[in-house]
Amino acid sequence: MVEGTQAYGHLMVFGISAPILILILQLLGLACFSYIVYKRVAPLLRGQRDERLDRPVLRVQKVAKFWLGQWKHPRYRVAGTLHLMIFAGFVILATRAFYLLLFGLSGDFAAPSAIGRAYDVIADYAATIVFLAVSAAAIRRVVFKPARYAVPEKYGKWRSVDAIFLLALIALLMFSESLFEASRAAIQAQHGMPPEFLPLLSLPWVLLSTLGAASLTTLWNLHLGAYLADVLTFYFLLCYRPFGIQFHIETSLFNVYFAKLDRGTVKPVRWGVSDEQLDQVKSFGVKTFEDFTWKHMLDFYSCADCGRCSDNCPANTVGRPLSPRFLTIKARDYCFEHFPVFGSANNSHALIGGIYSEDEVWSCTTCGACEEECPLLIEYIDKIVDLRRGMVDEGNVPKSVQKALKALESRGNPYGKLEKKKAEWAKDKEFQQTCDVPVLDGSHGAETLYFVDSITSYDDRIQAIGRATARILDATGENFGILGASEKDSGHEVRRFGEELLFQALRDHNTEAIKAAGVSRIVTSDPHAFNALKHDYKDLPPVEHISQVIAREVKRGSLRLNHVEDAQKVFTYHDPCYLGRHNQVYDDPRAVLDAIPGLRRVEMGRCRDRSFCCGGGGLMLFYEPQENERMGVKRVQMAAEAGANVIVTACPFCMVNIEDAIKVSGMEGKMTAIDLTELVDQHLVRQEPKAAETVNEVPTHAHA
């Protein structure tokens, strides 16, 4: 090694030799970090149980895809690319960071033995790229200020300060590492030794070219100074990260590993407590911070405040008092305040009326757009449902929703309609002549059950979807029937509105009725019922949504479709949340549309997993939100922008919301909505000539 480095071992600061000082510094840094992490883990230990250790192979795959592979990041091109660069740089530089730390512990101030030339070159470039990427990210935040980072006044201060400080520290770390390398190379050059190879245009190379003329003393001071700056920045960053958004650097790996694996499901009231034992649970849902599960607390720590959730949240878009981003940020602020690093925990405050408002929690349609977008796989729906469970337990439910719940309890449907009228939609005279829908009451058996659910049974407008579905099933030669009066509401939104025990009563009733019907499969035209039967119920025959059935039968050739009649019509398909995002059925409905000869189809900007919720289904129809405009109105605008004049959907609630929105926004005559089943029913090539006369039933009357 070069001459000067010999001096490092003998360098004394405040009477302590430099390597010892560096060792003390590092031990202090580690102790500090350990203490802070211990304090951060404390609330997690007081949180509720959460079972996240099953299916390790699947979890590792998730880590590979979403953490190491940064899968969600490119959904936002610029920010995603910058983050990919920084993340990749970090992964590459982790090794060098550790051997740099060991550097100062050795008396001769020399690398223990570099991993290899090739790695050094890659690391130099990685540091350069990270340096440039964090600079670009900072400029982006300060100069271009993307809208999704803005903090509305009601949510407090401008958070970008956190982000920019973090970016600056990372830049400093990269700079000091590079300066350390460059000054060493310069010292070597002045000693006439063959200088260390610094890759062209890398940050150390650039720095070296500016250091050439400096004196040896200056270089040596720079070298030592860069090292000290590097060590200090490293430990400062380490200890500073658990105080804000930057904590995700530590927690993200765990957050992704422990992420929720099952789409479309809702967490149990308490993990490890069976439905039968629920009577013994003292309190339901989340009322105070400690009622959150440890994983949900980890979610709060992991949020990077990137704003993608709220950018995609339909409730936030239409001005409802909900922003998933601040749902998390407010909880984290609460946690940091009430479980402080210095001082003792002080937590028993009610969250509702404290950091959250009632309307904030009821505003969510559980559409899942936020969860779909989050690069860190943070969960929102389960938290919302848990908060609602807490509110239901306290009797804190909006009056309009109370009425619907009460009706569900006494009549099995939210409208308070009579049970015996559940099958009346199928008794329409004209309809009955072409299609007979038997009620499976013991005297009739069938292969397939058509689970109709409340809205399709009782709503005047939506009944047409029921009849179209029945005619399609009939056309495929399916031996099917319905439960009639013994079918109660699937309870999908009852569960998601937090009334777990009422949901369970509905589920148990339906499960028994379905089993008694002795069918071997279930079909439904309602994605909410589909999701409930598929994920919330247990031990049922296989369940399919009608769009899956149609797609299959069209492919098999057993359903044939006529050429589209009006060539002026441009169709667009609106993905219902509980068919698309929650169950990943994106292609079947589109395949059905494309199977209608001559049909012109366009995609909206927000489609498939970025579909924009129409306003919510089930009990959401009974909730009166505070909002600036309706989600449905936004959606109709999106369809118009895409150049469509027919919105095809595959969900009764989407139909209600979108048809309302067309009226509200004065688009009548310019835009129409139709259900996939209605469209297919219109275009069916009928087998018998007699049936061909009664093909169309496009209802024009308003829904109830």
Next chain:
Amino acid sequence: MEILVCARRVPDTSENEIQLNGAGNDIERDDLVYSINEADNYAVEEALQIVAKSGGTVTVATVGTDEDEEILRREMAMGANQGALLCDEAFSGSDGKGIATILKGLVQKGKFDLILTGVQAEDGGAQVGGMLAAMLDYPFASLVNSIEVLGEKKLKVGREIEGGNKEMNEIDLPCVLSIQTGINEPRYVGMRGIRQAQSLEIPTYGAAELGIDSGSVGEAAAKVKRDDYFVPALGKGAEILQGSNEEIADKLIELMKAKGGLQ
């Protein structure tokens, strides 16, 4: 404060299709679902809120049969401390005065500072509260839409006056108040609460326990008898406003001002 709320189980108008029976003297009662009379539910909520602030207990009572017990359990799930089912064959067919007589028996058995009733039963005539107060010689205020406790012996109550006005009164305890809907927002009673209330003990009181002469209540003593029951023929009342959206809006505002809906 010890509060008694008098409640009643009625067919739920929002969850039934009310139809006349064949005889034309009552509604068809098969296939009906029942719930607590809505105004009574507001009265229970008000009682619970008073007790939450000033202490005391809430007792909910109903005159009826075993079937009516479900509303007591529901209100106990809501938070009421006790229920009382006033049940005796002799009570059947009582008119408003008979019901008031039975309730008076319960009031005299206990030590209630405040007695609340709903403003009226959905299938009734808003008569029991006033009669009960008169029989007890208690002060009475009807159509109450706000209550404030002023010390041990006094309440300040707000009453709704026709036309949307409000008057404030001081009233001495013990008293009877009939509670208007909208005085509060009744809490939701979930499945969980209802299930937990299933095992609660609810005492039943007959004529003897209440010290009531059987001859003064029931069908025989009733001096008001239902003579007929029918659905009135639909009259003309609806007016369809014509014109552009702006014109319609202007006319609507005019009409609402004229009818006192807007100030």
